[in-house]
Amino acid sequence: MSPPAPAAPPLSATARTRIGRKRDRARTDRADLHAVLDAACVCHLGVVIDGAPRVLPTAYGRDGDTLYLHGSTGASSLLAAPSAEICVTVTHVDGLVLARSVNHHSINYRSAVVYGIPRRVTGDAEKLRALRAIVENVAPGQWDAARAPSRKELASTAVLALPLDEASVKVREGDPVDEPEDYALDVWAGVVPVRTSYGAPVPDPALRPGIPVPGHILATFQSG
Amino acid sequence: MSPPAPAAPPLSATARTRIGRKRDRARTDRADLHAVLDAACVCHLGVVIDGAPRVLPTAYGRDGDTLYLHGSTGASSLLAAPSAEICVTVTHVDGLVLARSVNHHSINYRSAVVYGIPRRVTGDAEKLRALRAIVENVAPGQWDAARAPSRKELASTAVLALPLDEASVKVREGDPVDEPEDYALDVWAGVVPVRTSYGAPVPDPALRPGIPVPGHILATFQSG
Numbered sequence: 001m002s003p004p005a006p007a008a009p010p011l012s013a014t015a016r017t018r019i020g021r022k023r024d025r026a027r028t029d030r031a032d033l034h035a036v037l038d039a040a041c042v043c044h045l046g047v048v049i050d051g052a053p054r055v056l057p058t059a060y061g062r063d064g065d066t067l068y069l070h071g072s073t074g075a076s077s078l079l080a081a082p083s084a085e086i087c088v089t090v091t092h093v094d095g096l097v098l099a100r101s102v103n104h105h106s107i108n109y110r111s112a113v114v115y116g117i118p119r120r121v122t123g124d125a126e127k128l129r130a131l132r133a134i135v136e137n138v139a140p141g142q143w144d145a146a147r148a149p150s151r152k153e154l155a156s157t158a159v160l161a162l163p164l165d166e167a168s169v170k171v172r173e174g175d176p177v178d179e180p181e182d183y184a185l186d187v188w189a190g191v192v193p194v195r196t197s198y199g200a201p202v203p204d205p206a207l208r209p210g211i212p213v214p215g216h217i218l219a220t221f222q223s224g
Numbered sequence: 225m226s227p228p229a230p231a232a233p234p235l236s237a238t239a240r241t242r243i244g245r246k247r248d249r250a251r252t253d254r255a256d257l258h259a260v261l262d263a264a265c266v267c268h269l270g271v272v273i274d275g276a277p278r279v280l281p282t283a284y285g286r287d288g289d290t291l292y293l294h295g296s297t298g299a300s301s302l303l304a305a306p307s308a309e310i311c312v313t314v315t316h317v318d319g320l321v322l323a324r325s326v327n328h329h330s331i332n333y334r335s336a337v338v339y340g341i342p343r344r345v346t347g348d349a350e351k352l353r354a355l356r357a358i359v360e361n362v363a364p365g366q367w368d369a370a371r372a373p374s375r376k377e378l379a380s381t382a383v384l385a386l387p388l389d390e391a392s393v394k395v396r397e398g399d400p401v402d403e404p405e406d407y408a409l410d411v412w413a414g415v416v417p418v419r420t421s422y423g424a425p426v427p428d429p430a431l432r433p434g435i436p437v438p439g440h441i442l443a444t445f446q447s448g
Contacts, residue, residue: 016278021296042317042331044268046277053270053277054240057315057335072245091281093266098425098441101371102359103381107266111281135326139416146411147325157327175428187370188435189428192363192445199417201322204399211412217322221416 017168027169036112041138046087061133065164068130073158088114096192099176114167118160130159141216241392251393260336265362270311285357289388292354297382312338320416323400324409338391342384354383365440
């Protein structure tokens with residue numbers, strides 16, 4: 001009998017991924033990290049340029065325990081900076097927490113923060129795998145439905161790989177937490193749920209006639 | 225007759241706020257900056273710690289041309305770091321842009337990026353104004369509805385003020401843009417609209433009986 005496959009290691013805290021305050025909000029299961037990452041398609045990428053922080057929104061994808069980012073080779077300081085640490089943060093806002101005191105107003109959220117030095121992806125096979133992960137993270141099924149990248153397109157796309165080695169996940173959920181004496185106040189308290197919803201797909205006006213919205217798009221973006 | 229009030233100056237580009245690529249996406253009207261900031265309640269705050277970037281989600285509020293952030297005085301490297309540059313980014317995802325080629329897949333978004341050295345707010349009057357801006361940005365009307373901060377709560381809250389002096393706004397909207405020859409492909413293309421929606425307010429289970437959801441909450445968070 002072969003030994004069972006090793007379970008994915010949990011997230012082990014480093015000094016900067018250890019949750020300092022409100023430790024009950026920390027999650028250390030790798031599945032929680034994957035879930036937070038997979039539920040969004042835009043992250044906030046932090047880099048240091050001339051000693052100052054820069055935070056830009058960008059698309060990303062995940063393949064196993066690698067997070068992929070991409071950009072034009074003609075672009076940005078971001079992809080030019082080799083061997084420098086970056087930080088990738090993904091946040092979902094789940095609810096507005098309205099307490100009896102303004103001091104305890106809060107937000108329900110799930111967030112993941114990943115630190116590391118990214119590796120520039122050079123081989124075409126991994127580049128394609130990375131771009132597939134990014135496109136499929138925006139809209140599953142689109143990689144096979146749309147035209148694949150040409151050699152020229154592939155060459156003009158820079159791809160970074162960031163291992164999910166150093167990461168933290170933080171979740172705030174549930175009801176407001178007020179000061180004990182404030183529960184007697186005549187003030188409403190509760191949570192306003194926040195959701196991301198999708199509208200009906202809007203065809204490109206230049207779309208050739210007779211092409212229906214594909215089933216994989218309808219299936220993924222049915223609004224609840 | 226007194227002269228008309230001076231119009232707010234437009235956003236003047238610095239090296240890092242000048243949009244390098246896809247310049248048609250840049251917005252330089254200060255009203256666009258305000259609109260992007262006012263339509264969200266969570267930003268991504270970027271700081272540099274030990275030379276590495278750190279990006280954390282946090283609430284914020286705007287009062288005129290000042291952006292306010294807050295945190296516990298017991299917390300974080302973030303608020304401890306005086307006189308250091310920070311970057312605050314706010315992003316709205318408005319649509320998934322599905323093109324005929326994977327290469328032209330994109331995301332419709334509005335984003336604002338603000339750079340600067342924040343000022344630690346010390347006076348109680350400005351602190352209260354800042355906290356009001358933050359709470360009202362989460363849920364308008366809550367500042368007056370909920371219990372005001374006590375002196376102790378106020379003292380334990382650190383507030384940072386960031387002037388909206390150096391900022392950029394970028395917007396991508398509309399249809400996919402494909403390569404000319406790809407418009408003949410038998411591939412659907414269009415946009416899946418993405419919206420933030422709100423669920424019905426969920427009362428705190430510990431709420432005293434007989435307190436209805438306030439009108440200002442119902443009015444703001446009616447789901448469309």
